[in-house]
Amino acid sequence: MLNKVAIISTSILLYKVGGILSLRSQLLKGILEGCILSIINMQPAYGYELSVKLQQFGLSDVSEGSIYPILLRLQKEELIKGEMRASESGPKRKYYKLTEKGYEALQLFTHHWELIKEPVDNIIEQGGNAHGSD
Amino acid sequence: MLNKVAIISTSILLYKVGGILSLRSQLLKGILEGCILSIINMQPAYGYELSVKLQQFGLSDVSEGSIYPILLRLQKEELIKGEMRASESGPKRKYYKLTEKGYEALQLFTHHWELIKEPVDNIIEQGGNAHGSD
DNA sequence: GTAAGCTACTTTGTTAAACAAGGTAGCTAT
DNA sequence: ATAGCTACCTTGTTTAACAAAGTAGCTTAC
Numbered sequence: 001m002l003n004k005v006a007i008i009s010t011s012i013l014l015y016k017v018g019g020i021l022s023l024r025s026q027l028l029k030g031i032l033e034g035c036i037l038s039i040i041n042m043q044p045a046y047g048y049e050l051s052v053k054l055q056q057f058g059l060s061d062v063s064e065g066s067i068y069p070i071l072l073r074l075q076k077e078e079l080i081k082g083e084m085r086a087s088e089s090g091p092k093r094k095y096y097k098l099t100e101k102g103y104e105a106l107q108l109f110t111h112h113w114e115l116i117k118e119p120v121d122n123i124i125e126q127g128g129n130a131h132g133s134d
Numbered sequence: 135m136l137n138k139v140a141i142i143s144t145s146i147l148l149y150k151v152g153g154i155l156s157l158r159s160q161l162l163k164g165i166l167e168g169c170i171l172s173i174i175n176m177q178p179a180y181g182y183e184l185s186v187k188l189q190q191f192g193l194s195d196v197s198e199g200s201i202y203p204i205l206l207r208l209q210k211e212e213l214i215k216g217e218m219r220a221s222e223s224g225p226k227r228k229y230y231k232l233t234e235k236g237y238e239a240l241q242l243f244t245h246h247w248e249l250i251k252e253p254v255d256n257i258i259e260q261g262g263n264a265h266g267s268d
Numbered sequence: 269g270t271a272a273g274c275t276a277c278t279t280t281g282t283t284a285a286a287c288a289a290g291g292t293a294g295c296t297a298t
Numbered sequence: 299a300t301a302g303c304t305a306c307c308t309t310g311t312t313t314a315a316c317a318a319a320g321t322a323g324c325t326t327a328c
Contacts, residue, residue: 023164023242023243023246024246024249024250024315025164025283025284025314025315025316026163026164026284026285026314026315027163027164027165027246027247027250028163028164028250028314028315029160029161029162029163029164029284029285029286029313029314029315030157030159030160030161030162030163030313030314031161031250031254032314032315033314034254034258035253035254035257035258035261037261038257038258038260038261038262039257039261040261041261041262042260042261046276046277047276047277047278048275048276048277049276054253057253057256057257058249058252058253058256059250059253059254059257062315062316063315063316063317063318064276064277064278064316065278065279065315065316065317065318065319066314066315066316068276068277068278068279069278069279069314069315069316070314070315071277072278072279073314087275087276087323087324089275089324089325090274090275090276090323090324090325091275091276091277091322091323091324092276092277092323093275093276093277094276094277106261106262108157109157110258110262112157112158112161113161113254113258115158115192116158116161116162116165116193117251117255118192119169119188119191119192119193120165120168120169120193120247121251122191122192123169123172123173123191123193124168124169124172124244124247126172126176127171127172127173127174127175127176127240128172128175128240128244158286159285159286159287159312159313160285160286160313160314162285162286163284163285163286163313163314163315164284164285166285166286167285180305180306181305181306181307182304182305182306183305196286196287197286197287197288197289198287198305198306198307199286199287199288199289199290199307199308199309200285200286200287202305202306202307202308203285203286203287203307203308204285204286205306206307206308207285221294221295221304221305223295223296223304224294224295224296224303224304224305225293225294225295225304225305225306226294226305226306227304227305227306228305228306
């Protein structure tokens with residue numbers, strides 16, 4: 001059974017596709033990568049764990065189909081390094097930690113995030129209430 | 135002459151392609167649309183004007199190749215409505231203003247932006263200084 | 269002991285947004 | 299008339315998130 005429901009159009013107003021807002025998916029572009037670097041910087045983490053932690057931070061429903069490709073990409077870029085370790089219960093886990101290069105990339109991401117966030121906040125602040133009384 | 139220069143890789147560390155940081159391009163995904171709605175909400179604006187205003191707000195070097203497709207898309211979605219007006223000097227301008235639906239989309243964007251921004255800020259705050267000095 | 273369910277990792281194909289690049293055309297000044 | 303600016307539009311490329319589907323180890327229930 002296909003889970004795709006009535007994609008009304010391609011733009012900002014919409015909507016439920018498999019239960020998840022698809023606007024978010026666009027807003028997240030490029031951001032997840034930095035968040036994952038940041039969480040790994042707190043302490044080494046494995047993929048499944050990241051999906052839980054992202055959720056705890058409020059980034060709900062980030063699918064494994066997003067996380068694992070990012071991890072593979074980051075590893076290929078040598079921003080993170082993986083290491084298999086046995087688990088006390090369950091399959092082995094691939095723990096990733098930042099490389100030096102990865103730490104630099106995290107700094108860069110943080111900087112760029114600020115460079116985006118501030119203008120956007122200003123634009124929203126000035127444009128948000130122009131039309132007035134909701 | 136192609137302007138494409140040594141794309142070293144595809145990820146977060148990099149860089150100069152035709153003189154513009156390409157990380158930014160990913161971070162902007164979905165955000166520009168909301169910013170444009172917000173600026174138009176301040177007062178009706180035309181494409182060329184938007185590129186100037188975005189720059190003034192700190193979103194530098196947003197190309198017209200980004201802006202005009204967004205305007206066409208928003209118009210097709212009936213979030214904005216265009217109207218040609220003569221200019222005192224130069225070619226005619228297509229002024230866009232928000233529709234009611236566009237105003238609702240702006241509210242929605244603002245909400246989603248907050249839902250993304252807060253977790254990301256928290257993640258960066260906790261992960262940013264874990265590795266310590268610098 | 270075997271079936272169900274959870275943990276954990278991986279891959280493929282689709283969708284969509286930003287952008288470079290290139291183009292059209294009106295208006296102004298030289 | 300021709301150069302330069304204003305203003306708009308379009309095509310093709312790149313890339314990230316995601317759904318979906320798959321593999322396999324381990325644990326618990328029966």
